[in-house]
Amino acid sequence: MGNLLAEKKSEPSFGELTQIAIEAALLAGSILRHGFGTHFQIKSKEGHHNLVTEYDHKAERAIIDFIQKNAPDSQFLAEESGVTGNKSSLVWIIDPLDGTVNFAHQIPLFAVSIGVEKAGKMIAGVVFQPITEELFVAEKNVGSFFNGEKIGVSKVSSLKKSILATGFPYNLAENPHHCIDHFIDILRAGIPIRRLGAAAIDFAYTAAGRFEGFFEVELSPWDMAAGKLILEEAGGMITEWNGAPFDIHSKKPILATNGLIHPEAVTLLSRSS
Numbered sequence: 001m002g003n004l005l006a007e008k009k010s011e012p013s014f015g016e017l018t019q020i021a022i023e024a025a026l027l028a029g030s031i032l033r034h035g036f037g038t039h040f041q042i043k044s045k046e047g048h049h050n051l052v053t054e055y056d057h058k059a060e061r062a063i064i065d066f067i068q069k070n071a072p073d074s075q076f077l078a079e080e081s082g083v084t085g086n087k088s089s090l091v092w093i094i095d096p097l098d099g100t101v102n103f104a105h106q107i108p109l110f111a112v113s114i115g116v117e118k119a120g121k122m123i124a125g126v127v128f129q130p131i132t133e134e135l136f137v138a139e140k141n142v143g144s145f146f147n148g149e150k151i152g153v154s155k156v157s158s159l160k161k162s163i164l165a166t167g168f169p170y171n172l173a174e175n176p177h178h179c180i181d182h183f184i185d186i187l188r189a190g191i192p193i194r195r196l197g198a199a200a201i202d203f204a205y206t207a208a209g210r211f212e213g214f215f216e217v218e219l220s221p222w223d224m225a226a227g228k229l230i231l232e233e234a235g236g237m238i239t240e241w242n243g244a245p246f247d248i249h250s251k252k253p254i255l256a257t258n259g260l261i262h263p264e265a266v267t268l269l270s271r272s273s
Ligand code: IPD
Pocket: 095, 097, 098, 099, 100, 101, 166, 167, 168, 169, 170, 196, 197, 198, 199, 200, 216, 218, 219, 223
């Protein structure tokens, strides 16, 4: 943690709300890091594989308490506790532990995700991976940063030369939006795909140029709020699979890319069945 805090000092001077989001994510990250690999309670939500651990709840409580103390006029939309706080134009959209299945299975790929929305517009986003100490921060019109360094999307312009990421919803067996068929189409086109198990990390990695793009169906607002701004501020493009503008509250299939491969990816994902 010492290194990360040292690196933080070299970051650009973010606004107060972004700083609060960073501090809250680091705080939750240290709770998750302490819990990782220990014995803890795991329950299933809807569906056998949709898990929640006591650390999802602990991290979410710590984030909300911290923000409430530092920005009292706040509303929250958080995965485990839903809508809470004061009715406000300042809304914090929180996934305290994105990648719960990884966390529960001792796979060190998970993140804290906090998006800050003001008057209906995302103004800041933070994704923090506590085990690798990777901190992604975006502020509207300022840019996206990885551990203090400005980042931008990859310059690869051909889908054939791309590496993509995806994830699957917990109701995968129902093949929602024909996601299994689209996955096979992309594999058949010879394009490598990674499935990390944490959507917030998929966005952040695309923003940092590690992937050319990411696609998934039925994500929730807390999976995307921070990551979407991090990718947009890094120069990426986000739409529905058919190229229409994307709303994080819509549950529609999302396509998030470096922009350059976007038209080709839309064509590939546009099969209707
Ligand atoms: C999940 C992860 C996963 C995605 C699922 C999400 P959770 O979030 O982001 O990558 O495929 O759709 O629900 O449950 O670990 O917070």
